[in-house]
Amino acid sequence: MSTILSTLNDFQLPAELEPYKAYWPVLLSGAVVLGVRNLFAVPRELRHLPKVSVIRTLWSFIRGEVEDVRIKKLLLPYANKGEPAVLVYALGRWIVHVLDRKIAKDLSADIVTYPKEVPPDGLLLWRFVGYQNVILSNGEAWKRHHKVVKTALDRNVPIGEFSTLAKKLFVQMGNGGLLHWNDLTMRYTLDAVGTTAIGHDFDAINNHDSPFVKKYNHVMESIANPAYLAIDELVAMFQGILTFKKENPGNDMLTYMLEDKNMNDTEYRDNMVVFFIAGHDTTAGAMSSLSYYMAMKPEIQQRAREEVRAAMAKNTTNGEPTMAELAQMPYLQACIRESLRVNTPITYMVPRAAMKDAVFTGSNGKEAFIPAGSSIITNITAIHYKEDYWSNPTEFIPERFMNLSESQEKEYDATQWLPFALGSRMCPARNFAMYEQRVLAAMLLNEWEWTIPSDSEHIAGIKNGFSPFALSLPQNLYLNFKPARK
Numbered sequence: 001m002s003t004i005l006s007t008l009n010d011f012q013l014p015a016e017l018e019p020y021k022a023y024w025p026v027l028l029s030g031a032v033v034l035g036v037r038n039l040f041a042v043p044r045e046l047r048h049l050p051k052v053s054v055i056r057t058l059w060s061f062i063r064g065e066v067e068d069v070r071i072k073k074l075l076l077p078y079a080n081k082g083e084p085a086v087l088v089y090a091l092g093r094w095i096v097h098v099l100d101r102k103i104a105k106d107l108s109a110d111i112v113t114y115p116k117e118v119p120p121d122g123l124l125l126w127r128f129v130g131y132q133n134v135i136l137s138n139g140e141a142w143k144r145h146h147k148v149v150k151t152a153l154d155r156n157v158p159i160g161e162f163s164t165l166a167k168k169l170f171v172q173m174g175n176g177g178l179l180h181w182n183d184l185t186m187r188y189t190l191d192a193v194g195t196t197a198i199g200h201d202f203d204a205i206n207n208h209d210s211p212f213v214k215k216y217n218h219v220m221e222s223i224a225n226p227a228y229l230a231i232d233e234l235v236a237m238f239q240g241i242l243t244f245k246k247e248n249p250g251n252d253m254l255t256y257m258l259e260d261k262n263m264n265d266t267e268y269r270d271n272m273v274v275f276f277i278a279g280h281d282t283t284a285g286a287m288s289s290l291s292y293y294m295a296m297k298p299e300i301q302q303r304a305r306e307e308v309r310a311a312m313a314k315n316t317t318n319g320e321p322t323m324a325e326l327a328q329m330p331y332l333q334a335c336i337r338e339s340l341r342v343n344t345p346i347t348y349m350v351p352r353a354a355m356k357d358a359v360f361t362g363s364n365g366k367e368a369f370i371p372a373g374s375s376i377i378t379n380i381t382a383i384h385y386k387e388d389y390w391s392n393p394t395e396f397i398p399e400r401f402m403n404l405s406e407s408q409e410k411e412y413d414a415t416q417w418l419p420f421a422l423g424s425r426m427c428p429a430r431n432f433a434m435y436e437q438r439v440l441a442a443m444l445l446n447e448w449e450w451t452i453p454s455d456s457e458h459i460a461g462i463k464n465g466f467s468p469f470a471l472s473l474p475q476n477l478y479l480n481f482k483p484a485r486k
C-alpha cells in the first residue's frame with residue numbers, strides 16, 4: 001500500500017487537482033473496499049435468496065475443512081430452518097444450492113431445462129476425465145453415451161468376480177491385526193472396476209507398487225498444480241488399454257461398449273476414464289464408511305453377521321454368496337443404505353445450468369425463484385441430514401430402512417435418499433455398486449470381526465479426507481481385524 005501511495009504521490013496531476021492529493025489514502029482504501037465488495041457482490045437477480053457468509057466460506061477453505069464438514073456447518077442450518085435453497089460463493093461465482101427433496105426431484109426430472117454445466121476448458125481434472133463421455137455430455141450426445149454405458153452395465157452383475165476379489169483381499173489381510181482399511185478398500189474397488197468394467201487387472205490388491213495406482217494417486221495429489229503433465233501419461237495408459245481391448249475382447253463392460261459402433265475412440269477412452277474415476281473411489285468410500293459404522297456399533301455388526309450366516313447356512317459355493325442368499329440379507333442391505341445416507345460418498349451433484357426462469361415449491365410449501373443463467377447444485381449431504389426428513393440424522397440407524405413398504409421405499413429413493421442421485425441421470429451403476437458392497441460386506445462378516453482402536457482419529461466421528469471431486473472418503477481409517485468365531 002505504501003509503495004502504491006508513494007508512486008501516486010509522484011504522479012503529476014493537473015494543477016487544479018493537486019490540493020486533493022492528500023486524499024489519496026482515503027480514495028484508495030475506498031476503491032479497495034468497493035473492489036472487494038463488487039468481487040463478492042450477489043448478482044441482482046439472485047439477491048432474494050439467502051446467502052451463506054462469504055467470510056465463513058473462505059475461512060472454512062483456508063482452514064482446510066473438507067466438503068461434508070463445510071456443508072454441515074454452513075448450509076445445514078439453512079436447510080433445518082426450512083430454506084429450500086441457499087447461495088454459496090465458490091470459485092468466483094454464486095451457486096444456488098438446493099436443500100429440499102421436492103425441488104431436487106423436480107430439477108432432476110427436467111434434464112433439458114437443467115443440463116449439466118460443462119466445466120471451463122483448461123482445468124487439469126477435465127483434461128484427465130475428458131469431455132466426450134456420459135458424465136459431462138448433454139442432449140443427443142448424452143442419450144447415445146447413456147445407452148451404450150447402461151447396456152454394458154446391465155448385461156450382468158459380476159458377483160462372482162466380486163467374491164474372487166474378496167478372497168484375494170482376505171489373503172492380503174493375513175491374520176488380521178491393525179489394517180489401513182481405507183487403503184485396502186480402495187485397492188479392492190480398483191481391481192473390481194478394473195476387471196469387470198475396463199477389462200484390465202490393475203493388480204492393486206496384491207501389488208502395493210502397482211504402477212497404475214501410483215500414477216493415479218500422484219495425479220490426484222497434484223491435480224491442483226497446473227504445471228503437472230503426468231496426466232497425459234495416465235490418459236495414454238488408458239489409451240493403451242483401449243487399443244489392447246480392441247484386439248483382445250473379454251467379458252467386461254468395455255468389451256460390451258466396443259460392440260456398439262456408435263462411438264469414436266476418444267469417446268470410448270473418456271468413458272473408460274469415467275468408469276475408473278466414478279467407479280472406485282465412491283465404492284471404496286462407501287465400504288470404508290460401512291465398516292467404520294459397524295466397528296463403532298458392534299451390536300449392529302453382530303446382528304448383520306448372524307443374518308449373513310443364517311442366509312448362507314447351506315452355501316455350496318465355497319463361502320461366495322449367491323444372488324438368492326444375498327436376497328435373504330435385508331438387515332445388511334439396510335446397513336449399506338444407512339451408511340450411504342450418513343456418509344454419502346458424493347456430497348453434492350455436478351452443477352446444472354438453468355435455461356429459464358422458474359419458481360419451485362419446496363416440500364414445506366416455501367417457494368424459491370431460480371432465474372435463468374443460475375448454476376444449481378443439489379446438495380445431497382444437506383438433504384441426507386435435514387431434520388424434517390430424518391429423525392436423529394447424525395446417528396447410524398439401519399432400522400430406518402427396515403420394513404419399509406414398497407411405496408415408502410420408492411418414495412425415499414425418489415426423493416430424500418440420494419446417494420446415487422435421481423431422475424434419468426442418476427448413477428447408471430447403482431446396482432453394480434450395491435452388489436459390490438453386499439458381496440464384500442457379507443463375506444467380511446462371515447470371515448472377520450473388527451473393532452476400532454480407542455485412539456483412532458475417527459472415534460468422535462468419521463473423518464473424510466480432501467477429494468478433488470468433493471467425495472466423502474474416510475482417511476487414515478485403521479481397523480483391527482481378527483478371524484470371526486464360527
Ligand code: HEM
Pocket residue numbers: 134135136146149193197274275278279280282283286345346348349350351418419420421424425426427428429430432433
Ligand atoms: C457407492 C458407489 C457410487 C455412488 C454413491 C455413485 C453416485 C453417483 C451419483 C450421485 C451420480 C450423479 C452425479 C450427478 O448427476 O451430478 C453418479 C453418476 C454416474 N456414476 Fe456413479 N456412483 C457410484 C458408483 C459408480 C460405479 C461403480 C460406476 C461405474 C462402474 C459409476 C458410474 C457413474 C456414471 C457413468 C455416472 C454418470 C451418469 C450420467 O451423467 O448420466 N458410479 N454416480
